[in-house]
Amino acid sequence: MSDPTILIVDDEPAIRDMIGITLDLAGFNSMSAETAHQAHVAIVDSRPDLILLDWMLPGGSGIELARRLKRDELTSTLPIIMLTAKTSEDNKVQGLDVGVDDYVTKPFSPRELVARIKAVLRRSNGSTQDKVIRVFDLQLDPSSHRVTIEDNPVDMGPTEFKLLKFFMSHQEKVFSRDHIQDQVWGGNVYLEERTIDVHIRRLRKALSSIEPTSINYARLIQTVRGAGYRFSVKPA
Amino acid sequence: MSDPTILIVDDEPAIRDMIGITLDLAGFNSMSAETAHQAHVAIVDSRPDLILLDWMLPGGSGIELARRLKRDELTSTLPIIMLTAKTSEDNKVQGLDVGVDDYVTKPFSPRELVARIKAVLRRSNGSTQDKVIRVFDLQLDPSSHRVTIEDNPVDMGPTEFKLLKFFMSHQEKVFSRDHIQDQVWGGNVYLEERTIDVHIRRLRKALSSIEPTSINYARLIQTVRGAGYRFSVKPA
């Protein structure tokens, strides 16, 4: 659930930097490559979520790279957005023919670029099986973003929601604070370790806020001393 | 209701042109795409009312595109008519299996094509598009473009109407601002994120303008902090 990584492939440093800054501001991670070969290495190594690919690259055109990526089964689903200075319809048709997912002509506004990236990512991520997770009478519905106990809505903040979702989809397993931080907050944030405890506390409090007819759902969030936390239906 | 827009997806230019002319004469707007990818982009960007889809696209992706569109909730109601040169029953069965709305075998007469398009449009308009959506005493009638609360007309702008229509036909589900923008404004418009908030505000205001005897319908438009908005009959 961490920020998507975008690979920028362009031979002009100025453009790479400009786009990089734009993407950073928009909350993406960005990396860049200068040549098609570099790009290929980076793709295999770092598995970015999307590629911004310049149409004209020295030594092996961008379109050739796009074609290769779309042909290879391992990378064929990797979304590609083509960048080009040309505006003729021919290129557009040809580029889309290769299987490119979208197409942005230079010069473009940062806003447009970000919007198209988000749109493409949404399309490729689309229809993720957001199944309702249920434990006894505790329900978490990702699509409606609701938590209910015996059909009473439970109020909690976004972080507690993500935390609970993570726990409910990984039950009966202990996670260290570091691990929880990676999964819930994402890889590139530094948190004080105790911060996790506070959010655990808030989550437990939220789960206790509904007076339950049977069990106290806060008990499902179990402390494992020296190891971390665990979501479990069995008593500690 | 302006003229319906038909998207023609076929790899042969001659056929695209022929159909395009036919449709123009019949009073439709037409646009065309050569590949499944182009088609997908065009669908997201321009939201056509019906798709004429060639069975055999290079890469055999015609049926694949149909399947994808029918699988995605947001495009699943988009009517599709399959075009094919083959006459075998097998294909027919397979095509309808995917959920395609009708099926025309080449060669076909322009008159037949137009007749089938009208038939499918009539069917889909009648059933999904123009059906009155009702939640308690809040009614939205797409065909007359009116919203009423307890039979009192509610005054709102076109954008708020589209927004409400989208929400009422996708209840109990959270949509991010980006998502709402895609669905209500279309794919190739770039808005400031906060603009959505303002329209939400206007919609809520409109829904509150009628003094309700029972509930305040503005409450159905719920804010989900950090996630987006949701139309829900359950309390937040």
Added chain:
DNA sequence: TACTCTTGTCACACCACTGTAATATTATAT
């Protein structure tokens, strides 16, 4: 042309949420 309605954007205010530190409590070891 002048007028109205609609639309997108901005600026400001507000408050829920977040992260941290400080303190209290509990569990384990000696």
Added chain:
DNA sequence: ATATAATATTACAGTGGTGTGACAAGAGTA
């Protein structure tokens, strides 16, 4: 039992997400 480490709890200030009113440009109309 006491000390010590680990966790629970509380309080608080800063931040960021959202609500809201105002405004100017555009679309449509008389």
